[in-house]
Amino acid sequence: MSNLTFGIIKPDAVAKGHTGKIIDKILASGFQIRGMKLIHQSKKQSEGFYAVHAERPFFGELTEFMSSGACVVLALEKENAVKAWRDLMGATNPAEADEGTLRKEFASSIGENAVHGSDSDENAAIEISYFFSKLELV
Ligand code: CMP
Numbered sequence: 001m002s003n004l005t006f007g008i009i010k011p012d013a014v015a016k017g018h019t020g021k022i023i024d025k026i027l028a029s030g031f032q033i034r035g036m037k038l039i040h041q042s043k044k045q046s047e048g049f050y051a052v053h054a055e056r057p058f059f060g061e062l063t064e065f066m067s068s069g070a071c072v073v074l075a076l077e078k079e080n081a082v083k084a085w086r087d088l089m090g091a092t093n094p095a096e097a098d099e100g101t102l103r104k105e106f107a108s109s110i111g112e113n114a115v116h117g118s119d120s121d122e123n124a125a126i127e128i129s130y131f132f133s134k135l136e137l138v
Contacts, residue, residue, distance in 0.1 A: 006073070015070075035073070102114055
């Protein structure tokens, strides 16, 4: 198990002014932030990031949304980081997210669901390197 995972505060949450509250909860949950930046992805960048979902019917909607505004990309460290971050985010569909999770509090739909997190250590390493160079990680 790796101690690093990758997260995004998605354009819906940034646009609604939830960035600070989400960062606060990340820190309060014991994560160390090893990389963080505010970016506005192009459609092409977001298609590259979500390439595993290219055949899904929602791919167009997903990549349109992810390139619709600014988001915050994060490299997060904690013991068993992938699971810890997924637990804090809650279920992909906010209607199924537990009380106390970020998606329960901040997400409005399965598409506009406030945050993203890696689903495995392998994907965490790939996703961190998609957005961060080694020099940008502390
Ligand atoms: P995320 O964790 O970023 O990974 C893939 C994303 O696809 C997921 O969060 C959802 O926001 C999105 N997604 C999954 N299912 C659907 C759907 N049925 N319609 C729109 N977006 C979806």
